[in-house]
Amino acid sequence: MSFLSATLSRVKPSPTIAVTTKARELKAAGKDVIGLGAGEPDFDTPDNIKEAAKAAIDRGETKYTAVDGLPELKAAICAKFKADNGLDYTPAQVTVGTGGKQVLYNALMATLNPGDEVIIPAPYWVSYPDMVLLAGGTPVIVEGGPETGYRITPEALEAAITPKTKWFIFNSPSNPTGAAYTRAQLKALTDVLMRHPHVWVMSDDMYEKLVYGDYVFCTPAEVEPGLYDRTLTCNGVSKAYCMTGWRIGYAAGPAPLIKAIGTLQSQSTSNPCSIAQWAALEALTGPQDFIASNNAVFQRRRDMVVEMLNAAEGVDCPVPEGAFYVYPSIAGCIGKTSAGGAKIADDEAFATALLEEKGVAVVFGAAFGLSPAFRVSYATSDAALKEACARIQEFCAGLR
């Protein structure tokens, strides 16, 4: 019998972290590699946030805090939900964790029993299905392909709901596609959920602030107030505030669920880092103008990358509304052979050959549950993106 738990055998390591690690190793070995796998902004944390952390250290804010967040930070999170989303929450309805990832994980661990189903639209953020499996639940995947702009239809959602459905995980703008639902598209989904009162909604709004053009962000509990009592609205400071390493995420929802999440956290990690919480408070309450300037850079890069990828043979890249990812379909490349002799049987083979022959690291679509495609993160320099897209064009031109 294995020393390792049976639970662990149900999950796999994060494939996005694996790609980033492989690219880093190749680079360290002296290879000319451009990594497009990163799930984090290439911008540094703003100075005012760093200063708030330094001041917290100097004030001696270096002890345990309340398990699910400093009162000051919880108050700021309530104010954020009111101002940005029109949602009223009290501090007892708010939990703060070590990154959005821990908050989502805690919520699933606190609620899932064996046999419980969780509906996850694909392509999905790689961690959702594995977190559901770790918590003993069953992921139910609903595909939303390029033909619907990587969104699921209300009909597909309705068809996936069973008496065992516990959660519907909603992520807009999406990792990996960048696609976001308009208010009308989201309302069509919430109308379905209103007909199934046993289904709860976990809305992962991590990319709320990273939206471009005239797209206006919306979230389920705001679009359909009838869902407020069964929605957990999750967010964090990692992406918009360039704070991935600080590890602060948060969520708001019904107080009994928030209390259960706190119980779990009290027996696992206790509170999130005290210093990072003070930094997050400054992020939420300090100047916000850098977000618009970062977004202007992201939007320019998105437009360049979409244009260059669409110029590659066999590649079809929709224009996403948000996040910092694009998710081109490569249906036109499958079945061909690369200039280096690799048979492109699927998107994993495409990504492997692209890395080996052209030194460009992307994450293959199967990792996100929808093939054939790959994910590009454009959270890297304009020069690197331009060179990487040119190499992708060359690689595709070499396919026979």
Ligand SMILES: Cc1ncc(COP(=O)(O)O)c(C=O)c1O
């Ligand atoms: C969709 C989505 N949700 C949640 C997270 C987790 O973010 P955090 O760094 O706050 O744990 C990520 C990070 O990649 C993400 O892409």
